[in-house]
Amino acid sequence: MAEKELKESAAPVDSLTFLGTGGARFMIISQLLATGGVWFNLGGTEFLVDPGPGCIVQATKRKLNPEHLSAILISHRHLDHSADVNIMTEAMTRGGIRKRGCFYAPGDAIIDEPVMYEYLKKRIECVETLAAGKSYSFDDVHFSTPVRHQHGVETYGFVFKTAKHSIAWITDTRYFEELAEHYRGDLLLLNVVFPEPRQHVNQIEGLPVDHLSIPDAENLIKEIKPKVAIMTHFGMGMWRAKPWELAEKLSQSTGIRVIAARDGMKFQLSELDA
Ligand SMILES: [Zn+2]
Numbered sequence: 001m002a003e004k005e006l007k008e009s010a011a012p013v014d015s016l017t018f019l020g021t022g023g024a025r026f027m028i029i030s031q032l033l034a035t036g037g038v039w040f041n042l043g044g045t046e047f048l049v050d051p052g053p054g055c056i057v058q059a060t061k062r063k064l065n066p067e068h069l070s071a072i073l074i075s076h077r078h079l080d081h082s083a084d085v086n087i088m089t090e091a092m093t094r095g096g097i098r099k100r101g102c103f104y105a106p107g108d109a110i111i112d113e114p115v116m117y118e119y120l121k122k123r124i125e126c127v128e129t130l131a132a133g134k135s136y137s138f139d140d141v142h143f144s145t146p147v148r149h150q151h152g153v154e155t156y157g158f159v160f161k162t163a164k165h166s167i168a169w170i171t172d173t174r175y176f177e178e179l180a181e182h183y184r185g186d187l188l189l190l191n192v193v194f195p196e197p198r199q200h201v202n203q204i205e206g207l208p209v210d211h212l213s214i215p216d217a218e219n220l221i222k223e224i225k226p227k228v229a230i231m232t233h234f235g236m237g238m239w240r241a242k243p244w245e246l247a248e249k250l251s252q253s254t255g256i257r258v259i260a261a262r263d264g265m266k267f268q269l270s271e272l273d274a
Contacts, residue, residue, distance in 0.1 A: 011041040014162070014269040016189075016230075019051075019058035021208070021243075021261045023233030024211070028029040028080045031235060034058050034263045037078050037187075042162050047071040048088060050171070051156070055084035056091060062264060066091030071138050073094065073103045075171035077109035078157035080233075085115050093123045100137050102126040112230035130156050146182035149173035151210050159185060165269050172233070175209030179217050180223035186272045188226035190219045191233035194210040195241040211235070214246055221254045227272045229254075232261040 004057070011017050024035030037050035046068040048055070059066060069092040073084045085103070090266075092101045101124045109115045110129055114200045121127055128136060135144040145156035162166040168185030172193070193211035212220075221229045229250075234243055242258035250258040258259035 008075075009041065009046065009065060009068055011046055011068075012266070012268060013041055013044050014165075015041050016167075016267045016269075017041075017064065018232060018261045018265045018267075019055055019062070019064075021232045021234055021265075023052075023191060024235040025236065026236040027239070028053055028083075030180075030236075032236070033239060036084065037081070038232075040141075040160075042160065043140050045070050045140070045141050047073065047141065047210075049073045049169070050075055050081040051088045052080040053083040056087045057261075059088075059091075065091055067094050067098070069101055070141070071104060073104040073158065073159060074109060074115070075104075075141075076106055076149075076151060076153050077113070077115050078153060079273045081172075082109060084117045086117055086120055088118060089124060093120075096120075096123045099123055100125060102128060104128045104130055104136060106130050107155060107199060108154040110144050111270070122254055128206050132156065139148045147178065152178055157183060159183060162269075165272055168224070168226070170212070172211060173217040175212055175219070180220055183220075183224060185224070187267075187269065188221065188224055188225045188229040190217050190220060190229060190231050190244075192231045193233060193235040193238060195238050195246065198237075214238075214241075214250070215227040216252055218253060220252060221256055221258065222264065226256065228267075229256055230261050231258065232268060234260075 019036030020034035036055035084186035132148045142161045142178040149155040157171045158169045166185040167187045168183035171188040194213040197213040247258045247260040
């Protein structure tokens with residue numbers, strides 16, 4: 001990638017930009033909170049994780065250039081994590097002019113019922129299937145998907161490793177005992193949809209949709225002991241409960257700095273060294 005292009009990036013080196021902090025049904029259909037995923041820049045390599053509905057709007061609004069992306073990753077095929085995969089692929093390849101970038105997704109989002117159109121797949125350099133316990137790399141970015149989550153469809157979280165930092169992201173899942181041991185990191189990202197533990201059942205499918213709640217987040221933060229924890233992916237109930245106040249309480253109960261992400265928030269990894 002040309003030096004000039006990197007300098008023009010609105011995503012500083014070693015930062016995460018939240019293109020949305022909303023999750024689950026009512027947030028994605030109301031867009032009360034945006035649902036565009038997280039834009040990473042690790043050591044100058046830019047990539048996107050979980051581009052939900054509106055990602056292209058949020059990215060362009062914040063002057064992030066999709067042509068800088070080296071990869072698009074999705075944790076699972078649910079709409080709030082994958083809806084903008086196609087348009088972001090189109091943008092990453094400059095409308096199909098420049099063949100570039102990789103796409104990483106669980107098998108059921110690539111093979112069973114692909115979330116990416118076939119014609120777009122031909123415009124990128126690689127498509128990789130995520131699996132439990134595997135490691136991957138592109139450019140200088142290394143990550144693993146340590147364990148399959150309990151979340152209906154095939155779902156993985158991520159552990160990113162840079163020369164200086166590790167970032168663990170527990171995406172959508174029901175809480176289970178082994179979560180903490182798989183997600184060690186200086187920075188811990190948590191998708192916290194509910195303020196209280198709750199069994200949510202999709203009324204049409206009759207299937208449970210499993211998510212973490214604040215007490216789950218508290219357990220995980222205490223066990224993992226990151227330098228900083230960031231909560232995101234808030235459902236409507238969580239939003240009404242004021243995530244920033246819940247984060248403050250968690251900071252007090254865990255002794256660890258806990259942040260409730262805001263739409264458009266940029267987190268610089270240098271804050272972990274403070
Ligand atoms: Zn989900």
